[in-house]
Amino acid sequence: xxxxxxDVERLDLRVHRPTIAQREAMAMAxxxxxxxxxxxxxxxFLLRTxxxxxxxxxxxxxxxxxQTMGYTAxxxxxxxxxxxxxxxxxxxxxxxxxxxEIGRVRPxxxxxxxxLLGVCGCMPQEKAVQEKVQKTYPWIDLVFGTHNLHRLPxxxxxxxxxxxxxxxxxxxxxxxxDDLPKARQDGLRAWVTIQYGCNKFCTYCIVPYTRGRERSxxxxxxxxxxxxxxxxxxxxxxxxxxxxxxxxxxLGIDFATLLRAVGQVDGINRVRFTTSNPxxxxxxxxxxxxxxxxxxxxxxxxxxxxxxxxxxxMNRGYSREYYLRLVxxxxxxxxDVALTTDIIVGFPSETDDDFQATLDLxxxxxxxTAYTFMYSPRTGTPAATMxxxxxxxxxxxxxxxxxxxxxxxxxQYNEQLVGTTAQVLVEGASKKNDAMLQGxxxxxxxxxxxxxxxxxxxxxxxxxESANTWTLxxxxxR
Ligand code: 5AD
Ligand code: SF4
Numbered sequence: 001x002x003x004x005x006x007d008v009e010r011l012d013l014r015v016h017r018p019t020i021a022q023r024e025a026m027a028m029a030x031x032x033x034x035x036x037x038x039x040x041x042x043x044x045f046l047l048r049t050x051x052x053x054x055x056x057x058x059x060x061x062x063x064x065x066x067q068t069m070g071y072t073a074x075x076x077x078x079x080x081x082x083x084x085x086x087x088x089x090x091x092x093x094x095x096x097x098x099x100x101e102i103g104r105v106r107p108x109x110x111x112x113x114x115x116l117l118g119v120c121g122c123m124p125q126e127k128a129v130q131e132k133v134q135k136t137y138p139w140i141d142l143v144f145g146t147h148n149l150h151r152l153p154x155x156x157x158x159x160x161x162x163x164x165x166x167x168x169x170x171x172x173x174x175x176x177x178d179d180l181p182k183a184r185q186d187g188l189r190a191w192v193t194i195q196y197g198c199n200k201f202c203t204y205c206i207v208p209y210t211r212g213r214e215r216s217x218x219x220x221x222x223x224x225x226x227x228x229x230x231x232x233x234x235x236x237x238x239x240x241x242x243x244x245x246x247x248x249x250x251l252g253i254d255f256a257t258l259l260r261a262v263g264q265v266d267g268i269n270r271v272r273f274t275t276s277n278p279x280x281x282x283x284x285x286x287x288x289x290x291x292x293x294x295x296x297x298x299x300x301x302x303x304x305x306x307x308x309x310x311x312x313x314m315n316r317g318y319s320r321e322y323y324l325r326l327v328x329x330x331x332x333x334x335x336d337v338a339l340t341t342d343i344i345v346g347f348p349s350e351t352d353d354d355f356q357a358t359l360d361l362x363x364x365x366x367x368x369t370a371y372t373f374m375y376s377p378r379t380g381t382p383a384a385t386m387x388x389x390x391x392x393x394x395x396x397x398x399x400x401x402x403x404x405x406x407x408x409x410x411x412q413y414n415e416q417l418v419g420t421t422a423q424v425l426v427e428g429a430s431k432k433n434d435a436m437l438q439g440x441x442x443x444x445x446x447x448x449x450x451x452x453x454x455x456x457x458x459x460x461x462x463x464x465e466s467a468n469t470w471t472l473x474x475x476x477x478r
Contacts, residue, residue: 126209245285286333310354414469
């Protein structure tokens with residue numbers, strides 16, 4: 001591994017690229033080669049995750065691989081022998097934060113010269129990040145991307161025996177790696193990846209470049225995994241993909257079929273899915289959600305903008321009218337559905353009128369929650385070179401207006417629930433208040449309830465007694 005005294009000028013910083021034959025051989029192999037199983041007993045790892053649920057789930061896979069190698073997890077940086085940053089590239093400030101954090105933990109190498117520091121996930125898929133590591137952060141020991149996460153055991157082994165940065169970033173996936181060990185977090189709720197990558201190429205988005213083209217796992221493999229999870233006591237399964245409606249296009253099946261199959265697994269209580277896009281949201285899919293009782297009444301349906309002109313330059317592939325009609329079609333069949341969305345403000349050339357169209361759409365749809373973002377240019381995406389940038393002050397002002405409108409609506413929805421009873425899956429202690437437990441309704445609303453023994457892990461009816469913008473409070477109804 002790299003130590004602190006290395007001569008940067010002499011480093012041979014290669015990006016390792018295995019041949020196709022090597023990749024195929026790897027696909028057939030055990031996730032962790034026999035010689036590495038338990039080899040690292042006594043060593044500890046700390047994984048820091050940024051970004052979306054896909055990244056969180058990748059972290060569970062990496063934890064599973066490391067545990068198979070004998071590592072145990074720690075939350076204490078000073079105790080760690082391996083610190084890995086699983087990164088997000090969707091917005092620039094997340095990237096800056098990661099580099100800041102890596103710099104901050106570097107001195108830990110003085111205390112523990114065997115400490116390995118690594119960066120993985122979406123950021124290393126960008127050439128600019130690879131170059132930045134080589135030039136400015138050559139003391140980082142390990143760099144790998146989204147397509148070779150399963151190579152972690154081998155890469156750790158190489159880094160332990162190397163003076164150089166071990167950098168292995170495949171630019172696309174050659175095969176689909178299934179059945180890796182996973183160290184899932186709470187024993188209650190599990191993510192299951194159904195599809196990798198995205199084909200949509202929205203002009204602002206780096207995901208198709210960092211995660212590659214859409215690839216679907218087979219229905220059998222997904223249902224098997226779900227069955228195993230339910231047998232192990234998991235109550236809630238979230239199907240993950242960048243664009244779940246397109247699931248199975250490459251296999252000749254569709255998402256509605258998968259949803260029905262997963263929803264009918266014996267003993268399953270709750271099924272969620274994310275992210276659903278407005279394209280290809282068929283009547284058959286709406287029917288599958290409506291008719292499968294375990295599928296929760298919550299759809300995350302990113303709209304990004306309410307202006308047809310902006311939707312078109314974003315390459316979103318639908319109009320405001322199509323989107324509003326889709327919301328109508330969904331609500332006609334699933335009357336209590338909670339709708340949430342993502343919205344970008346300050347996209348290049350967005351005018352006041354465009355922004356007003358977004359505000360109007362938000363008032364018309366009345367989302368339960370909206371995740372709002374200031375546009376952030378990503379090198380390599382078409383939008384990054386578009387003219388007519390919106391000034392930061394204007395973008396910030398628009399973001400605030402949008403949040404004010406949405407927060408009022410979110411609060412109104414929550415207040416309407418006061419006095420009703422909702423089924424809550426109790427997850428554990430509240431993150432903010434030790435005296436309380438927290439859980440979620442089927443519509444994904446966060447509910448706080450007084451701490452009581454034996455509740456964690458159960459589905460209970462909760463009478464909602466008070467509400468604010470983000471949370472509900474209630475007591476178990478007996
Ligand atoms: N700038 C700002 N927000 C972005 N998103 C994706 N790319 C960008 C970007 N370049 C947002 C979109 C997406 C969510 C996950 O992140 O709203 O739905
Ligand atoms: Fe990005 Fe668009 Fe694909 Fe979503 S659908 S991941 S926003 S390119």
